[in-house]
Amino acid sequence: MRVIVLGAGIIGVTSAYQLARTGHEVIVLDRQQGPALETSFANAGEVSFGYCSPWAAPGIPMKALKWLFMEHAPLILRPKIDAAMLSWMVRMLSNCTSRRYAINKSRMLQLADYSRASLAELRSETRIAYDERMQGTLQLFRTQQQLDASGKDVKALAADGIPYEVLDRDGCIKVEPALAHAREKIVGGLLTPKDETGDCFKFTNALAEKASALGVKFVYGTSIKGLDVMGGRVRAVVTDRERIEADAIVVALGSYSPLLLKPLGIRLPVYPVKGYSLTLPITDVSRAPESTVMDETFKIAITRLGDRIRVGGMAEISGYTNDLGQARRRTLEHSVTDLFPGGDIAKATFWSGLRPMTPDGTPVIGPTKIGGLFLNTGHGTLGWTMSTGSARVINDLVSGRKPDIDATDLAIARYA
Template identity: 40%
Template sequence: MTILVLGSGAVGVATAWYLNKAGQDVEVVERQPEAALETSWGNGGVIHASEVEPWSQPGMPRKIIGWLGKESAPLLLRYGAIPHMWRWGLDFSRNCTPEKFRTNAAANLNLALHSLKSLQEIASEAGITYDRATRGVLKIYRSIASLDSAQRSSDFLAQHGLLYERVDVERCVALEPALRETQATLAGALYFARDEVGDCHKFTQGLATACAKRGVRFRYGETVQSVETAGGHVVGVVTDKGRLSADTVVVAMGSFTSPLLAKLGIRIPIYPVKGISITFPRGAWNSAPQMPVIDDSKLFGLVPIGDRMRISGSAEISGYDTIPATSRAAAIVENASFTFPEMKRHLDLSKARVWAGLRPVSPAGTPIIGRTRVRGLWVNAGHGHLGWTLACGSGRVAADLITGRNPGIQVPAPQGAVIATAA
């Protein structure tokens, strides 16, 4: 019997790859005409163990309330979204204790390291090129207090395998000469040498091609309308083009996983948080950064991806809207221009791609991987801001669980109606 994977973002295609390698007959259903055209298209581009801390952290609920209605807020909760996400918000608040924050961060790091290894293995085996760069990531800080705080968090994660180095301003500029012009504003940085860069869209499309060569079938341009069950077991899905039979279904539809399974009375606590990226050609900007720079105080990342530059940032809770707000995009550009004044001479927004995607965020800030109470119905979603980082490892873990194998790592704690154990 065919296993149906719903969704062809990075997580869904990685799941299909590993299920196929395990000897399963796999079919992927995707509403878009190609793979990776939604949230996997324009993410920040960094595969980083350095960003595994969940947004559900001590003090965050109070900050979000204080940011209500402020367009410049790093995480903007729109008033109109509140009635639709109050229950998710309560679950989010419950995960903001110091103990849960540390547990969830460690779980993400564990999966991130597993995922980086899996990504490298897939790319080598399948021969995928995706603008990979391995110069590491530099996270810059403008006060000693904020740098000390970040180091304390990194020290905790270092106990679980995170590698990092605290560097002074002189070393910052040595690592990334593009910071020379504003070095007087810096207090120092944390350097994460293991982090990598890659184009998630290119990788996922390359992996989809590799999957197809191995016999995975892709049903593009087909929208899933519902999942069918009988006697407590999944029996197939209904799409806008008909019915597909299956005794195993994996829902990897990012933020759209929750509304689909709600039709079955299954609550998957995922809510969309919109992020914005601006991609533009490097062109004649010869002094552009050669490595990703994440600015702690200005809350953006500037990442070189092949011959392009990508600025990413912003978090906006506004339901399922994917239109990038002009004010939010302008704020990102202004913040990046403070750190890199030369950038404005080379960024023509009329020629740039301003994009918005929906991060599927769970209350714990960890992905939701496991089976539901319906036999044969599985979930692999809720990766939040770490979808590209965790995709390959999550696909591998999900395939192991579905086929009854030990994943070899601790699976993130179950959330909602998901049970993170093998059938």
């Protein structure tokens, strides 16, 4: 079949690679001049198979109210007259119950664990390098209250068979020796040892080269104007240059997916939640992280990428804006210098990207009501983590095969 993949970020490129391996003729369209130049460009760098939770959780509404008055708040809300924003927030709040949290986290962990195995196979198969490390994620707690609250996550990890360790202060320092100078600022942590780290931009570009070798055609600098649907089936993609016919189309446009689908009567509850990152060179290895440390207080990930430190996080709900707020930069700088002052903050590069978030945290992967039209989007902060498993699932569905994992509740039909 001829399959068109819309989007050349981490989700689009992994999907294209898997589809090409199956033997499909694959075309990838993207408005940028190369792969991974938007949300996949400078994300936090963590591949968090174990640290994988929906933002919608019990207690989040009350925490959100407190965060509004914090200098270094992990959540920033800039309300505006936007029906999509309001609808998304209402749906998210409806998922902030213990029951919904357990269901959503279980779905996410299943897909993340499948991605863990998929990434290992792909890495063995392709031998690509991307500053990868396999030393786990340490969720770091600065207060006893945070440590006690981690019980719900421990319960979910245990139920799904995901390895974990609850650590005291000395245990955290054993895993991340550079924390020794900040020992009085921490009380403990939750280690998920199977987690990995890596540069998503490097990975996506390297895999795009492998996909090209398999025959995938990448068309860059192309704006997608719409989809041509006839008789209840998608027939083609209309760009600013031409109309390209296809047997199947996979929408992997991240936060922009709902805008393309709305004229077709498909209401996809994905909304952009902006995240920020800093990338700084390491000047003192003894004060730099070994892997990824998630600073729970500020919801910021501090990750080792080769000779660099990537600091990423926060969630800003402000629509389709990509400005670089200096207050957000100060929060990132505060977290990394407080815990790992081994980088040159003066030489840091500042970036922001729009994460495609669903109200329940689970991505949308699967068919739509229109024949031949498939979705692989809405991964939020976990696109890098879930990319390889999501690509396998969408490849199986497009190819008419049953996926290795139960993908029924991943499709958009769950919102009906």
